[in-house]
Every structure is written in structure tokens, then in C-alpha cells.
Amino acid sequence: MSERLIAVVALFVSSLIFPPPYLAAQTFHHELDSLSRSTADHTKFKQLQKDFRSGPEVTEACLECHTEASRQIHRTKHWTWEVPMKDGQMLGKQHTVNNFCIAVEGNEPRCTSCHIGYGWEDKKFDFTSERNVDCLVCHDGTGTYAKYPSGAGHPPYEDTAFGKKQFKAVDLSYVAQHVANPDRHNCGVCHFEGGGGDAVKHGDLDNSLLEPDRHLDVHMASGPDELNMTCTDCHQTEGHQVPGSRYQPMARDMHGFDYPLPDDYPTTCSSCHGLEPHKSYAKLNDHVDKVACQTCHIPAIAKERPTKMWWDWSKAGRLAEDGSQITELDSSGHAVYLSKKGEFVWEQEVVPEYRWFNGELNYTTFMTRIDDSKIVSVNHPDGEPGDSLSRIWPFKVHRGKQPYDPVLKRFVKPILYGEKGSGAYWADFDWDVAIQKGMDNAGLEYSGSYDFVETEMYWPLSHMVSPKEESLGCIDCHARNGRLGNLAGFYLPGRDYNLLVEIVGFSLIALTLLGVSVHGVLRFVSTKQRRDGVQ
Amino acid sequence: MRRVYLYARFQRFWHWMQAVIIFALLVTGMEVHGFFTLIGYELSFHVHNFLAWGLVTFIVLAFFWYITTGDFRQYLTEGNLLEKIGLQVRYYMNGIFRNEPHPFKKNEISRLNPLQRITYLMLTLVGLPLQIAFGFLYYYFNELVAFGMDPDWIEPIALIHTLLAYLLVAFVIMHVYMTTTGHTPTSNIKAMVTGWEEIDE
Numbered sequence: 001m002s003e004r005l006i007a008v009v010a011l012f013v014s015s016l017i018f019p020p021p022y023l024a025a026q027t028f029h030h031e032l033d034s035l036s037r038s039t040a041d042h043t044k045f046k047q048l049q050k051d052f053r054s055g056p057e058v059t060e061a062c063l064e065c066h067t068e069a070s071r072q073i074h075r076t077k078h079w080t081w082e083v084p085m086k087d088g089q090m091l092g093k094q095h096t097v098n099n100f101c102i103a104v105e106g107n108e109p110r111c112t113s114c115h116i117g118y119g120w121e122d123k124k125f126d127f128t129s130e131r132n133v134d135c136l137v138c139h140d141g142t143g144t145y146a147k148y149p150s151g152a153g154h155p156p157y158e159d160t161a162f163g164k165k166q167f168k169a170v171d172l173s174y175v176a177q178h179v180a181n182p183d184r185h186n187c188g189v190c191h192f193e194g195g196g197g198d199a200v201k202h203g204d205l206d207n208s209l210l211e212p213d214r215h216l217d218v219h220m221a222s223g224p225d226e227l228n229m230t231c232t233d234c235h236q237t238e239g240h241q242v243p244g245s246r247y248q249p250m251a252r253d254m255h256g257f258d259y260p261l262p263d264d265y266p267t268t269c270s271s272c273h274g275l276e277p278h279k280s281y282a283k284l285n286d287h288v289d290k291v292a293c294q295t296c297h298i299p300a301i302a303k304e305r306p307t308k309m310w311w312d313w314s315k316a317g318r319l320a321e322d323g324s325q326i327t328e329l330d331s332s333g334h335a336v337y338l339s340k341k342g343e344f345v346w347e348q349e350v351v352p353e354y355r356w357f358n359g360e361l362n363y364t365t366f367m368t369r370i371d372d373s374k375i376v377s378v379n380h381p382d383g384e385p386g387d388s389l390s391r392i393w394p395f396k397v398h399r400g401k402q403p404y405d406p407v408l409k410r411f412v413k414p415i416l417y418g419e420k421g422s423g424a425y426w427a428d429f430d431w432d433v434a435i436q437k438g439m440d441n442a443g444l445e446y447s448g449s450y451d452f453v454e455t456e457m458y459w460p461l462s463h464m465v466s467p468k469e470e471s472l473g474c475i476d477c478h479a480r481n482g483r484l485g486n487l488a489g490f491y492l493p494g495r496d497y498n499l500l501v502e503i504v505g506f507s508l509i510a511l512t513l514l515g516v517s518v519h520g521v522l523r524f525v526s527t528k529q530r531r532d533g534v535q
Numbered sequence: 536m537r538r539v540y541l542y543a544r545f546q547r548f549w550h551w552m553q554a555v556i557i558f559a560l561l562v563t564g565m566e567v568h569g570f571f572t573l574i575g576y577e578l579s580f581h582v583h584n585f586l587a588w589g590l591v592t593f594i595v596l597a598f599f600w601y602i603t604t605g606d607f608r609q610y611l612t613e614g615n616l617l618e619k620i621g622l623q624v625r626y627y628m629n630g631i632f633r634n635e636p637h638p639f640k641k642n643e644i645s646r647l648n649p650l651q652r653i654t655y656l657m658l659t660l661v662g663l664p665l666q667i668a669f670g671f672l673y674y675y676f677n678e679l680v681a682f683g684m685d686p687d688w689i690e691p692i693a694l695i696h697t698l699l700a701y702l703l704v705a706f707v708i709m710h711v712y713m714t715t716t717g718h719t720p721t722s723n724i725k726a727m728v729t730g731w732e733e734i735d736e
Contacts, residue, residue, distance in 0.1 A: 386687075478569075480569050491689050493693060494567055494569050501697050501701075502697075505697065505698060508702065515709075516709060523631060
């Protein structure tokens with residue numbers, strides 16, 4: 001009994017000398033493992049314990065349980081690559097012009113290595129096929145699944161080289177047994193490498209987001225005690241419909257808090273941060289109706305890896321004396337010239353360009369008559385200061401030169417990818433043939449002559465959000481030569497003034513100074529004269 | 536020459552606080568207007584908006600003081616105001632160079648000449664309130680738009696605020712110069728510090 005007492009006293013005394021680190025009770029958590037994540041262990045499914053010879057075979061196995069999965073995918077733009085607009089225009093990757101690799105049609109086996117399906121080789125592809133949906137590219141939990149660059153969406157089934165890069169045969173049954181919800185590497189395999197390689201297209205999306213620090217992206221920062229959010233935390237998906245679109249983005253969210261999910265689809269900054277996000281400084285909230293969050297909170301893009309800012313197709317086709325292709329790299333190893341593609345300019349820490357934007361991106365299509373006397377906007381954001389939907393948004397503007405038909409004044413679709421002798425530009429280096437074949441394939445008219453026109457393309461920015469202490473300050477815009485220096489049509493304090501008011505004001509001050517000076521001198525002189533007179 | 540006690544303690548305190556506040560408002564306003572970088576746009580903005588409340592406070596305080604003490608009578612004029620202003624103007628344009636005496640003698644019950652009366656009255660009742668009103672329209676622009684104000688009004692509001700600021704600068708220059716026109720060049724300023732002024736007999 002006394003021993004017990006001594007023990008209690010000793011414990012009490014020692015707890016005074018060495019207090020436990022936390023006085024509050026700690027919540028008990030089970031270890032985060034596969035059991036806590038899913039009710040199904042896919043290694044236990046008989047359907048998956050076999051040697052798959054192709055992607056579609058895996059999909060057939062998936063569909064045995066997930067019976068409606070492919071039909072859900074068929075409704076997404078990940079599958080259709082087309083986006084019907086309100087005005088009846090049909091946009092989407094499949095149809096639009098871009099100033100990177102110009103167009104999908106005619107180049108399918110190469111472009112469709114980023115399609116969520118198998119076998120889209122040409123326009124005969126069956127968009128109703130359920131077995132040709134690629135489940136694994138989004139659900140690979142192993143990081144070993146990769147599509148072959150020119151495999152029309154198929155992964156390599158045996159070891160294959162693409163140029164200098166080796167692609168190992170994918171172990172389909174291993175991947176099928178280790179499926180998971182999409183993580184950033186699943187989305188990133190296409191969206192970080194849009195435009196043909198890491199960081200090329202978007203500027204705010206590249207492989208540096210796989211393991212970013214908070215300076216690069218405060219939401220996706222993956223270090224200890226960071227938020228570690230992944231793509232699907234904002235692009236919250238239901239029925240395989242991934243929200244988020246550059247064709248119909250939400251330029252101004254007026255609903256505010258609505259996370260998780262859609263009365264307001266998709267997730268915007270305000271879904272989590274509300275419509276009055278600034279707590280310590282209320283005047284900042286007065287900006288919310290006219291300035292997109294992204295404008296101040298994404299001060300720069302391409303923070304770690306340079307992104308492509310200029311692509312001049314007119315310089316393509318220069319070959320070495322022996323007829324071999326030329327590759328010129330800059331000091332950081334980025335190609336600045338390729339015989340196949342022409343000349344590039346890469347930039348890091350890119351300051352975005354700012355435009356009024358109401359959520360409507362206006363697209364030039366292959367049927368639009370273009371004005372070739374000036375720079376042609378492949379797409380341009382609509383919006384103006386006065387309307388209630390428009391806000392000032394940041395954009396990456398990708399510029400370049402691309403082929404067009406100077407007689408019909410339309411963009412053209414060359415065939416770029418193909419075998420030698422097929423007429424494809426990357427094999428035969430003849431624009432005439434490549435364009436003629438491409439236009440024939442697409443059923444479009446071609447006058448027979450081509451030229452190059454300078455173009456620009458706008459990419460609204462929402463990623464690579466900086467921590468608040470790195471966001472823009474007042475002076476970045478409220479200044480004569482600030483970031484909004486070129487954005488006309490509204491009065492911006494600190495930037496704008498009225499010349500008449502300035503002239504009137506300065507004249508008034510100058511006249512006053514002159515008046516009092518003259519008066520003072522006269523007083524001085526008259527006093528002096530009087531004094532001298534007295535003497 | 537004799538010494539008279541012209542400015543009560545509160546008046547002097549009010550005058551100099553208002554002077555400091557208006558000077559700081561002008562400087563921070565110019566920085567916000569983009570003329571120079573001194574303490575930074577953001578800080579200037581905050582100081583400017585804070586001091587606006589300071590100015591309002593002192594004006595309200597002064598009104599209270601003038602009304603409760605009855606000192607507002609200093610601003611009232613008997614007889615023909617225009618004629619008296621004319622006399623004062625004529626003095627500044629002419630008599631001052633001939634060593635003529637001031638047309639209106641200062642004393643304890645009448646320390647302001649007619650020109651001063653009308654000028655300060657206009658400044659306190661019209662000029663500053665107008666400038667403050669436009670400043671507040673400018674600051675509470677978003678709230679007012681929410682109440683139905685035309686958003687395009689921001690430009691005229693800003694421009695009027697700027698123009699009035701230039702007028703205020705001109706006033707300050709004139710005002711400071713006029714302080715040198717007393718019995719001696721510094722007697723007016725001394726009076727505003729100590730309360731006592733040396734005046735001509």
C-alpha cells in the first residue's frame with residue numbers, strides 16, 4: 001500500500017518536473033493504409049489475376065464490376081474532346097485551332113496518346129466503344145503506367161524506343177491490381193505535359209507541381225505541415241465528370257462558400273475562401289468584384305521550369321547539310337530550334353498579362369475568316385470593365401507564327417505526324433503536301449497556297465497560387481507603369497489622372513507662388529526705401 | 536505696440552493639429568496620386584484614410600467649441616461685408632507698401648479681419664467639408680455602388696478630390712505667406728503658438 005502511495009507521489013512529483021508535452025487527450029487514428037482508403041483490395045479480384053495482353057482487355061475486366069464506368073466516361077470531354085457552346089459552336093480539342101501543334105485531326109496517333117481511350121488513330125474511331133476507355137491512365141496507383149507517345153492511346157505492350165527514350169512494356173495485371181483514385185501524377189501525365197512536353201503549354205501546370213514547396217503552390221505544397229492538396233481536391237469529380245474548363249470558366253463566382261461541391265460547379269477560390277476573404281484589411285475585399293483572386297495571388301507562373309512563350313513554325317524545315325534534322329538547345333537544355341517545329345522562346349518566372357474576362361473565351365475556328373494584316377487571336381477573352389461578370393484576370397499569352405491560307409484567309413490543318421513518304425511534315429518537310437493532305441483528310445477547302453501569320457492564344461491562370469505574403473501589393477497595379485498599365489477603359493487610382501485637372505491645379509499653385517513672391521519682394525523693397533528715406 | 540491675448544489654448548491646439556493633419560493628408564495624397572514614393576503607396580493609403588477621420592474629428596470638435604463658447608461671433612460681420620473686404624484687399628494691394636496702418640485693428644473681441652472671416656468660414660464650412668465628402672465618396676465607393684450609385688462616377692469623384700487638393704495647396708501657400716504681414720513678419724505665427732500677439736497701437 002505504501003509502495004503504491006510512494007509511486008503515486010513520485011509520479012505526481014515527476015509530472016511537475018517533467019510535464020507531459022500535451023495535457024489534452026490525443027485523438028486516436030488508425031494508421032492510413034490501404035484498408036482505411038478502400039473497401040476493395042483489387043489484388044483479391046479473380047478478374048484481375050491474369051495476363052492482360054492489351055489495355056482494352058483490362059477495361060473489360062473493370063467493367064465486370066464497374067458496369068457503368070465507360071458510359072460515364074463517354075459523357076466527358078476527356079473522352080469526346082469536344083465542348084458544345086451555348087451559341088451552338090462546337091469547341092474542344094478535337095475542333096479548335098491552337099498555336100502549338102495547330103490541330104488534332106490528321107495527327108491522331110500522336111495527339112491521342114493523351115486521350116482517355118485506346119486506338120483513336122483516325123476519324124473512324126468508335127466513340128461508343130466501352131472497352132476502348134482507358135481506366136488505368138487515371139487510376140494507376142503504381143506510377144508505372146504510361147501511354148506510348150505515338151500509340152494512339154495504347155501503352156507499350158513490349159519494350160519500345162521512341163526516339164532516344166525507352167518505353168518499357170507495362171505490366172498490365174500489376175497496374176490493374178493496384179488501382180487508386182487519381183493522384184497528381186495521373187492528371188499530370190497529360191496536363192503537366194500539354195503541348196508536347198513538360199511545362200510547354202500552360203505555364204501554371206508542370207511537373208514541378210508533383211512535389212512543390214509553398215512558394216511554388218501554397219495549396220499543393222507537399223512538405224510536412226503543408227496543405228498537400230491534389231488536383232481532385234478542387235476538381236472534385238462526380239460520375240467521372242471532372243469540373244473545370246477553359247472553354248467555360250467561371251470568371252466571377254457570386255455564390256461564395258460552397259465546398260464541397262456543386263451548387264456552384266466547379267470549385268472556385270471562393271468556394272473555400274468565400275466572397276470576403278481578406279480578414280485584416282477590408283479594402284482588399286472591395287476588389288473582389290472587379291479583380292480575380294488569381295490576379296494578385298499568382299504573381300508569376302513558370303516559377304521553376306521555363307514555359308514556351310513563342311513558337312515560330314515559319315522557321316521549321318531547316319536541315320543540316322547531310323539532310324539530318326537540327327536540334328539547338330539553350331544553356332538549360334531546352335530546345336530553341338527543331339527542324340520539325342521551328343523556333344521557340346522559353347521563359348521562366350513569367351509575369352502574366354491581364355485582361356477583362358467574363359468567362360467567355362472567343363475562339364477562331366478553321367472556318368473563321370481571319371484578318372491577316374495583324375496578329376490573329378486564336379482565342380481571346382471577352383469582357384469589359386462595365387459589366388458585372390467581368391473581372392481582371394491573369395493569362396499566359398502564347399504567341400507564334402503558324403501556317404494559314406492567304407487566299408481563303410483561314411487557318412490550315414497540316415498533317416505533322418506520319419511515316420516517311422506519307423506527306424507528313426515531320427517526315428517529309430514539305431508544307432504544301434502536308435497542308436493539302438491535312439485539309440483533304442478534314443474535308444476542308446484549301447486554295448493551294450500557304451503563308452505564315454502571327455498568332456496569340458490566351459490561357460487563363462488558376463494554378464501556382466503563391467502564399468499570401470508573396471501576393472501582389474497595391475503599388476503593383478496602382479502606379480503609372482504598373483501591371484495594369486495597358487488595361488484601358490476604367491479609372492484606376494494611382495495610375496490615372498486627368499490632364500486638365502493637373503494643368504489647372506499646377507497653374508493655380510504656380511500663380512499663387514508667383515503672386516506671393518512678387519508681393520513679398522514689393523513689400524521688402526518698399527520697406528527698405530522707406531527706411532532709407534527716413535535715414 | 537501692445538500685447539493682446541488673441542488665441543485660446545483650444546484654438547491653438549486645434550489650429551496646429553489641423554495644420555499637421557492637412558499637411559500629412561496632402562503629402563500622402565500626392566503619393567497615392569503617384570507623384571513620388573515616400574512611405575509606400577499602401578502605407579500612404581492607410582495614413583490618408585486614418586487622418587481623414589482625424590480631420591473630421593477636429594472639425595466637429597471645433598464646431599462644438601465655437602458654439603459652446605460663443606466664439607463663433609468672431610466670424611460674424613456687422614455692416615457691409617463686401618465693402619469691408621474691399622478695404623482689406625485694397626490694403627494688401629496698395630496700403631501695405633506705403634506703411635499704412637491695417638484697416639481693421641485686432642483686439643480681444645475682434646481678432647479676424649473681414650477677409651480672414653470670409654476665407655476661414657468658407658474653408659471650414661464649404662472647402663474642407665466638400666473635400667472630405669468627396670474623399671468619403673471615394674473611399675466608400677463600393678458600398679455606394681451597392682446602394683445604386685453609378686460605378687462610372689469614380690472618375691469624376693477622384694478628379695474633383697484631386698482638384699480640391701490643388702486648391703488646398705494654393706490656400707496653404709497663401710495662408711503661410713499672409714502670416715508674415717503682421718506687426719513683424721513672425722508676430723502672427725508667434726501668436727498662434729503662445730496666444731499673445733504684438734499689434735500696432
